[in-house]
Structures are given as structure tokens and as C-alpha cells.
Amino acid sequence: MITEDARALLETGAVCDSCLGRPFAERSFGLTNAERGRALRTTVAMADDDDFDPATPEECWVCEGYCGTFDAIAETIVDALEGVDFATYQVGTRVPPLVEENERLLREDAGLEPDVGEMLKQECNREVGRRVGAKTGTDVDFDRPDVLAVIDLEAFDPLEAIESDSVTSHAVDLQVNPAFVYGRYRKLERDIPQTEWPCRECGGSGVQLGNDGEVDCEYCGGSGYMYDTSVEQVVRPHVVDAMQGEEGTFHGAGREDVDALMLEEGRPFVLEVTRPNVRDPDPAELEREINAAAAGAVEVEGLRLATYEMVERVKEHDASKQYRADVEFADPIEEADFEAALEKLTGTTVEQDTPQRVDHRRASLTRERTVYDIDGELLEPTRAEVRVHGEGGLYIKELISSDEGRTVPSLAGLLETDAEVTALDVLGVEGEDEPFELEAYFHDEPRADNPDDTAEAAE
Secondary structure, three states: OHHHHHHHHHOOOOOOHHHHHHHHOOOOOOOOHHHHHHHHHHHHHHHHOOOOOOOOHHHOOOOOOHHHOHHHHHHHHHHHOOOOOOOEEEEEEEOOHHHHHHHHHHHHHOOOOOOOOOOHHHHHHHHHHHHHHHHHOOEEOOOOOOEEEEEEHHHOOHHHHHHHOOOOHHHEEEEEOOEEEEEEEEEOOOOOOOOOOEOOOOOOOOEEEEOOEEEEOOOOOOOOEOOOOOHHHHHHHHHHHHOOOOEEEEEEOOOOOOOOEEEEEEEEEEEEEEOOOOOOOOHHHHHHHHHHHHOOOEEEEEEEEEOOHHHHHHHHOOEEEEEEEEEEEOOOOOHHHHHHHHHHHOOOEEEEEOOOOOOOOOOOOEEEEEEEEEEEEEEEOOEEEEEEEEEOOOOHHHHHHOOOOOEEOOHHHHHOOOEEEEEEEEEEEEEOOOOOOOHHHEOOOOOOOOHHHHHHHHO
């Protein structure tokens, strides 16, 4: 009988309503543990015809007063969140080992299972969390909240907290989760890497040791970078500033060579911002700001506020890519031979050893990649334009040149002459089976392409 179990719990000593109700947390949905405990205490007193004798949290030998601090803890969390932009939250709790031991002894002394009901940790999470949500008008999220407040009960004296109705801020560890902006970028000038590229000679410091001490690095001119700028350096500062974050990390859906252009619809990317104080900047305004500052070297479009799942999607989603290459041959090529070689490559799966140009930074592997389609035009006997649609990870320069036989088959191998890509443009990066842009991974609504579309959407 539940009354007998409650009577056994009360016989262990002074137990507050919350601690009395927790072993019965699975009974009667919709009640707090304090309400369950008070109802049981009342029932036992009436059944035994005894005086009603409540016990306050300050008197409770189990929680030692912590069940009376939920309001004060919530207020401390709300104060810590002042100035932080968030829509979802979660609360976690670290319980002192001695209190955890008290909970075990309570159930053991009453002859109950050691894990029956719930523990103080779960109650504190829920009760404090409920108060935080009510005070801030935000929603709890157990999967990926904007902010996580971890309470360390051992960091304060519960009896002092009850008396002062306050809890020290040191008892709350506030974790602000990153925010994410998705978009696509076009790279309209060559010799711009996707991400910042620290100088290999000075390690990014910009200085070297000379006879008279530190001097500017000769290799990078003191900048600390191999290149003057990068797509990341163009995009990151504006997004981080708009979100009032600490720093940003650029995640791209693959990357193109430094000397390649990225055209057409652009390459998907996500900019991750740590500890943002603003989570909802205007993507359209941010887009205009970035493009104006980039002055035509880089352009971004389709910026949207994204979820954290978008990072994995950008990095792991299978994508096919389209390229345009200017090609020069060592020997004159006949039109018929050129067209026959392209036909043989169309639909072919090629084997590619890691290219010599990147084997210093990538594992030495043999990869199989499919050439979905390839066509082109022989502009002169020794010069052609080639267009390729290939599986993600296909090395285009090596598909053309053979990389001294490391790619088989190749255009150079089929034509039996050396071939070199003199200019490469990426024309498309799209998902193999479905697009990168899934609405479930965005926080905001898609923007209309023009004012007319906006008006139609409003109607």
C-alpha cells in the first residue's frame, strides 16, 4: 500500500514534502513531488488520527534544505542570462555526494527499491527549469538548447540561500551553445583559398628570428598568411560581429583549389559562431554587408539561420560537382580522337591515387570516382574547353592530366599526350539524391527572390 510506504518514509526522520513525494514520482501525473508529499503526509496523519506535522526543507535530513532553493536558483540563472539572446534552454544539476547517499538511505530504511521514483537531480532540473521558462518566456529543449545552465548545489549553503532568498552566481555554469548561419559562396577571383592559410614558414606568427632579433617573415611579408585573404576571412568577421559572438569557424561542402573559381549557384557553407549574444541577425542585411566588403572577389547568397545539424550535412552530404576546364595539350589533337576520348570517359569509374600535389597533406589512397558526364570543344589542335559532371571527390585536374599515370583512365592517357589544366572553374555543387537545403535544418523562413515574390508570399 502506498500509505504504508509513506508511513515508512516518515519514520526515518524529518522529511520535507518534496523528498517524501519523490519516491512516488511516477504516480498521478500532473502533480509536483511537493504536492504528492503533502498529500501523503495528510493521508497518513488522518489514517493514524495524528496531528499534522509538516517538515520544512530546512529540517529535512534528506535534501538538507536544497528543495527550498528552487526559486532562488532560478532567479540566479535568469540574472546570468541577462543580455543573452535565446529561445530554448535546458537545466542540469550536480548533486552533492552526501545528499545522493541520503536519498539511497531513505529508500533503503523504508524498504523501497533504491531507484524507485526519481532523484533530487531530476526534480531540481525540472522545477528550476520550469521557473526559468516562466520568467523568460522561453521553451525547454532537451536535445540542443540555445543555452544550458548547470547548477552546482555544492557551491552554496542551502540554509543560507533560503534565509537570504538568493544563490551565488558561482553556483551556475552558463553554457551558450553556438549559432549557425548557412549560405553559398562564389569565389570570383583566383588565388583565394576557402579558409585562412597560415604561413608554413613562420607558423602564422608573421615573424622570424634574424641576426638582430625578430623580423618580418620573408615568406609571407609579415602577414602570417600564405594568401592575402580567404573566403573564411571575408565572411567570418561580419557574421561573428552581427551575432556578438566570440569567434567563428567556417565549414564548407568540400573545397575548390586555390587557383579555381567557384561560380554559378556557389558552394554551400556554414559559419559556426561560439557564445553568441544575438541569435537572429537579419540574413539579408548580413549578406549585403559581406558582399559590399568583399568588393567583387567573393559573393555570398541565400544566407539563413541554421540548426547545428547543418554543419554535419554540409560536411558529410554526398554531392556531385560540375566543372569547366581550359586544357592545353603537348601535341596537336584530332577532333575525332578528342570526341572519342570524351565518349570513353563518360559514365566511367576511374581509379585515382592521391594526387602528387596534395599527398603531403592527405592520406595515400586509391579512390574510385565516377565521371557522370564529360563533353567539350577542341578550340585549337592543342587547346580545348572541357566540361565535367562528376562524383564528389573526383580530382578533375588529374582526370585530365593522368598525374603521371596515377589516374586511370584519363584524357591524357586516352589521347596519348600530355595534357594540363590551365584554368579551372567549379560550376555547381549539388546533393546527389537531395538538396543541401532542407527546411527542417533552418530556424528562419526562406526569403523570396524578389519583391514580387515577397508580395505573393504575404498574400
